[in-house]
Amino acid sequence: MRSLIDILELSAEEIADLVATAEDIIANPQKYAEACRGKKLATLFFEPSTRTRLSFEAAMYELGGQVLGFSEAASSSASKGESVSDTVKVVSCYADIIAMRHPKEGAPLVASMKADVPVINAGDGGHNHPTQTLADLLTIWREKGRFTDLTIGLCGDLKFGRTVHSLIAAMSRYANVKFVLVSPEELKLPSYVKKDILQKKGVPYAQTTDLESVMPELDVLYMTRVQRERFFNEDEYVRLKDSYILTPEKLKTAKDSLSILHPLPRVNEISVAIDDDPRACYFKQALNGKYMRMALILKLLGVEV
Numbered sequence: 001m002r003s004l005i006d007i008l009e010l011s012a013e014e015i016a017d018l019v020a021t022a023e024d025i026i027a028n029p030q031k032y033a034e035a036c037r038g039k040k041l042a043t044l045f046f047e048p049s050t051r052t053r054l055s056f057e058a059a060m061y062e063l064g065g066q067v068l069g070f071s072e073a074a075s076s077s078a079s080k081g082e083s084v085s086d087t088v089k090v091v092s093c094y095a096d097i098i099a100m101r102h103p104k105e106g107a108p109l110v111a112s113m114k115a116d117v118p119v120i121n122a123g124d125g126g127h128n129h130p131t132q133t134l135a136d137l138l139t140i141w142r143e144k145g146r147f148t149d150l151t152i153g154l155c156g157d158l159k160f161g162r163t164v165h166s167l168i169a170a171m172s173r174y175a176n177v178k179f180v181l182v183s184p185e186e187l188k189l190p191s192y193v194k195k196d197i198l199q200k201k202g203v204p205y206a207q208t209t210d211l212e213s214v215m216p217e218l219d220v221l222y223m224t225r226v227q228r229e230r231f232f233n234e235d236e237y238v239r240l241k242d243s244y245i246l247t248p249e250k251l252k253t254a255k256d257s258l259s260i261l262h263p264l265p266r267v268n269e270i271s272v273a274i275d276d277d278p279r280a281c282y283f284k285q286a287l288n289g290k291y292m293r294m295a296l297i298l299k300l301l302g303v304e305v
């Protein structure tokens with residue numbers, strides 16, 4: 001039995017297989033419509049979500065399976081003090097696979113050690129978000145046709161943005177990938193990500209506070225929201241929240257082939273005036289998340305189509 005807690009648990013070959021399965025699902029949805037008949041997915045969300053929870057649920061329905069779960073800790077027995085371990089032990093009696101989001105880093109890992117069914121990390125605190133990375137990877141693949149030879153700008157809250165940490169880990173495995181890290185000083189990429197991934201693998205990266213100065217060199221621009229829920233100090237959040245707002249004016253020096261990604265939700269980081277720009281990929285990215293979650297559910301349940 002296999003869970004997915006960290007994106008690096010999937011080899012580059014497995015990522016390629018998941019991308020190929022997702023592409024096949026997009027081309028032939030009917031082929032997969034009964035693949036999970038009789039199977040149940042439990043979505044245990046101890047923290048708010050729109051895309052991740054609903055795309056997991058849509059994914060299971062489109063595979064012919066069923067879904068149960070809760071969307072906030074307050075409506076589960078966690079509110080009475082039940083532990084994550086006991087929760088997943090019990091839910092294992094009712095479901096074949098679990099997708100869990102939790103505000104505490106490491107909670108899905110603990111769950112995977114106690115559950116009797118596969119557990120998928122649907123986001124743990126400021127740590128990891130591997131299935132968002134799968135959505136990001138399919139988007140890069142569909143837009144660029146490759147994972148190699150890319151300069152990727154990551155902009156905004158690189159400290160608390162768990163999607164950034166997982167994406168750096170995933171993309172660092174490919175040849176000739178360079179990262180440009182754009183953030184305020186207070187929201188720089190944690191040193192453990194730089195040390196354990198970028199420096200360890202010898203991946204080139206540059207750090208700046210000035211997005212416009214690096215815009216012309218980017219192939220992918222990954223914008224992120226400043227993560228209000230991870231701040232201890234509201235004044236600090238208010239001071240930093242609008243550090244970067246992408247506008248048509250700021251895109252004037254960007255490549256025509258630039259792909260603009262954002263894991264969403266967006267607050268103020270990308271002007272809605274950019275939504276109709278052909279380089280804007282963030283709504284396609286949200287759709288791609290459903291296809292990659294379908295491919296992942298098939299893989300972890302061992303369903304062959």
Ligand code: CP
Nearest residue numbers: 049050051052263264
């Ligand atoms: N990208 C993402 O995780 O969105 P949600 O918080 O809406 O699930």
